[in-house]
Amino acid sequence: MARRPTIKDIxxxxxxxxxxxxxxxxxxxxxxxxxxxxxxxxxxxxxxxANSAARALxxxxxxxxxxxxxxxxxxxxxxxxxxxxxxGIQEVLSAARTALLxxxxxxxxxxxxVYRRWWAEQRVDGVLVVDPRTQDPRPDLLARLxxxxxxxxxxxxxxxxxxxxxDDAEAMTQVLDxxxxxxxxxxxxxxxxxxxxxxxxxxxxLRRAADRRGLTAAEVRSVPTDYSDTEGAxxxxxxxxxxxxxxxxxxxxxxxAVAGAAVAAELGIPVPGRLSLVAWxxxxxxxVTHPRLTALVRDTAGFGRLAAEELLAVLAGGPPRxxxxxxxxLEPRESTAPPPRAY
Numbered sequence: 001m002a003r004r005p006t007i008k009d010i011x012x013x014x015x016x017x018x019x020x021x022x023x024x025x026x027x028x029x030x031x032x033x034x035x036x037x038x039x040x041x042x043x044x045x046x047x048x049x050a051n052s053a054a055r056a057l058x059x060x061x062x063x064x065x066x067x068x069x070x071x072x073x074x075x076x077x078x079x080x081x082x083x084x085x086x087x088g089i090q091e092v093l094s095a096a097r098t099a100l101l102x103x104x105x106x107x108x109x110x111x112x113x114v115y116r117r118w119w120a121e122q123r124v125d126g127v128l129v130v131d132p133r134t135q136d137p138r139p140d141l142l143a144r145l146x147x148x149x150x151x152x153x154x155x156x157x158x159x160x161x162x163x164x165x166x167d168d169a170e171a172m173t174q175v176l177d178x179x180x181x182x183x184x185x186x187x188x189x190x191x192x193x194x195x196x197x198x199x200x201x202x203x204x205x206l207r208r209a210a211d212r213r214g215l216t217a218a219e220v221r222s223v224p225t226d227y228s229d230t231e232g233a234x235x236x237x238x239x240x241x242x243x244x245x246x247x248x249x250x251x252x253x254x255x256x257a258v259a260g261a262a263v264a265a266e267l268g269i270p271v272p273g274r275l276s277l278v279a280w281x282x283x284x285x286x287x288v289t290h291p292r293l294t295a296l297v298r299d300t301a302g303f304g305r306l307a308a309e310e311l312l313a314v315l316a317g318g319p320p321r322x323x324x325x326x327x328x329x330l331e332p333r334e335s336t337a338p339p340p341r342a343y
Contacts, residue, residue, distance in 0.1 A: 005043075005046040005047060005048045006048075007021045007022060007025075009046060009048075010025075010039060010042050010043050010046060010048060013042045013045075013046065014035075014038055014039050014042045016031075016035060016038075016039060020035065020039065021039055021043075023036075024036040024039035024040060025039065025040070025043060025048075062122055062123060062124055062125055063097070063098055063099060063125070064098060064099040064100070064101050064123065064124050064125065065093065065098060065099075065100060065101070065124050065125055065126050065127060065128065065308075065311055065315075066100075066101040066102070066103070066114075066115075066118055066123070066124035066126075066127045066128070067086075067089070067100060067101070067102050067103075067127065067128040067130065068102075068103050068104075068105060068111045068114050068115070068127070068130075069082070069102070069103070069104045069105070069130060069131070070104075070105050070106070070107055070108050070110065070111040070131065071104070071131070071193070071227070080254060080281070080283040080284070080285065080300075081253065081254075081281050081283075081300055084300035084301045084304065085130075085152070085300055085301070085303060085304040085307075086100070086102070086304060087301050087304065088300070088301035088302060088303060088304025088305040088306075088307075088308070089128065089304040089305070089307060089308045090304075090308075091301070091304075091305055091308075092304075092305050092308035092309055092312070093308050093312075096312055098125075098312070101118075101123060101124055108133070108137070108138075111138070112137060112138065112141055115127065115138070115141060115142060115145065115147060116141075116145070118147070119145045119146075119147050124147075125148065125315055126147060126148035126149060126150070126311050126314060126315050127142065127147060127148075127149045127150075127311075128149070128150055128152055128307055128308070128311055129142070129149050129150065129151045129152065129161070130151075130152045130153065131152075131153065131193075131196050131197075131198075132151050132152075132153045132154065132155045132163075132196070132197040132198070133195055133196060133197055134195055134196070134197055134200050135195070136155065136156070136159070136197070139151070139155065139156070139159040139160055139161050140160070142161060143160045143161070148311070148314045148315055149161045149162070149311075149314075150162045150163060150164065150307055150310045150311040150314060151163035151164070152164060152303075152304075152307045153165060153166075153197060153198055154166075154168070154197060154198070154201070155197065160320065161320055162310050162311075162313075162314055162318075162320045162321050162322070162323070163322050163323070164303065164306045164307045164310055164322075164323040164324075164325050165322060165323070165324060165325060166298065166303065166324075166325040166326065166327065166328060167324075167327055167328075168198050168201045168202050168205065168328075169201055169202075169204070169205035169208075170205075170327065171202075171280075171296050171327070171328040171330075172201075172202045172205035172206050172209065172250075173205060173208075173209045174296070174328075174329070174330045175206075175250055175278055175296070175330060176206060176209040176210065176213070176220075177209070178278075178294075178330055178332060178336065179248045179250075179276065179278070179336065180213055180215075182248075182276065182336060182337065182338045182339070183338045183339055184247050184248040184276060184338075184339050185215060185219055185247070186219050186220075186244065186245070186246045186247050186248070187210075187215075187219070187220045187246055187247070187248045187249075187250065188220075188221055188222075188223060188239050188246040188248075188249050188250070189202070189203065189206050189220075189221065189222040189223065189249075189250045189252070190223055190225060190232055190235050190236065190239075190249055190250065190251045190252060190256055190260065191203060191222045191223060191224045191225065191252050192224070192225065192226075192227045192252040192253065193224065193225075193226055193227060194224040199224070199252070202222075202252065202280075203222040206220060206222060206250075207220070207222075223235050223238075223239065225252075225256065227252065227253055227255070227256065228255070228256070229255045229256060229258070229259035230259075231256070232251060232253075232255065232256025232257070232259040232260055233256075233259040233260065233262065233263050235256075236249065236259070236260040236263040236264070237263050237267075240263070240264070240267060240269065240275075246275075247274070247275060247276065247339035247340075248275070248276040248277070248278070248336070248339070249275065249276070249277050249278070250278045250280070251277070251278065251279050251280060252280050253279070253280055253281055254279045254280070254281055254282065254283040254285045254286050254293075254295065255285065256279075257277055257278070257279035257280075257285075257286065257293055257295075258279075258285050258286070258289050258293070260277060261277055261289055261293070261335070264277075271291060271335055272291065272334065272335055272336055272337035273337070273340065274339070274340055276294070276335060276336040276337060276339070277293055277294065277335040277336070278293070278294045278295065278296075278330075278335070278336060279293045279294070279295040279296070280295070280296050281295070281296060281298070281300065281328075282295035282296060282297040282298075282331065283295075286333075289335075291333070291334035291335050292333040292334050292335065293333060293335045294330070294331065294332050294333045294334075294335050294336040295330075295331055295333070296328040296329070296330055296331075297328065297329055297330075297331045298325070298326050298327070298328040298329070299326050302325070302326060303325045303326065306323055306325055310323050
């Protein structure tokens with residue numbers, strides 16, 4: 001196995017002392033700009049990389065940021081949202097030569113334990129916090145640890161960390177207005193995990209929009225799931241078996257919407273002839289399903305880029321702030337139409 005280049009190798013090749021190499025590579029004063037440039041050029045030619053463990057011991061940055069996801073692992077394999085989000089995050093971090101340390105855990109307690117371990121081991125310089133909760137212990141924990149963080153999603157305004165957000169309430173209002181305008185009065189929201197802040201916001205926004213239209217809780221309601229195709233299909237089957245089934249279903253992700261369309265086909269319920277379907281977060285699944293699914297469209301990768309940019313700004317000493325992501329917009333397709341008069 002080839003030996004890794006050392007500071008001594010760089011010093012010998014550049015014709016300087018080892019201390020000069022250390023000053024140049026750690027951005028410390030003590031060498032001229034010309035010498036610093038020569039040393040860095042030699043280091044790059046030799047393929048030298050800083051030892052992250054040694055940098056942690058010296059108090060220097062680790063060159064990595066972390067992201068922990070406390071969701072059932074089986075729900076992630078087919079959901080495109082997180083793939084697009086991570087793609088955008090990686091685009092920014094790669095340009096900044098910063099690594100992303102990603103971990104999936106079973107619950108919120110395990111997530112908090114990961115933050116404590118990363119902080120103790122100085123594994124990451126900061127973290128991206130996903131899935132803000134209605135009762136969320138993470139902002140206070142990260143503030144106590146002094147671990148810089150950015151929340152991906154809207155948080156409590158009093159939370160001591162930066163965040164990037166999209167207006168879920170306005171997006172849900174767009175959906176209800178579209179379905180109501182088509183004539184639907186019995187609408188069921190197949191929601192995501194209870195306890196997530198965005199799930200709660202969507203449910204409350206749907207209720208407010210329904211109240212403004214004079215629709216009762218029996219007519220417009222939300223049913224929580226774990227975001228998986230299995231629970232999405234099961235929830236669809238249950239509500240369609242009711243004596244007065246909904247004429248429109250709104251799903252909190254693309255995977256559940258496609259699963260719901262499959263259940264409707266199995267039950268012989270034509271879409272959109274008797275049942276209209278709407279998906280949150282458009283994806284290729286929504287566009288290749290027949291009929292194509294009406295969906296909320298936004299630049300999810302762009303949302304990830306914004307989150308990564310904000311975390312880098314926080315690491316550079318910037319103040320906590322709220323950044324607004326692109327507003328989701330509803331794109332009507334073939335899966336929504338007026339309900340039949342008999343319904």
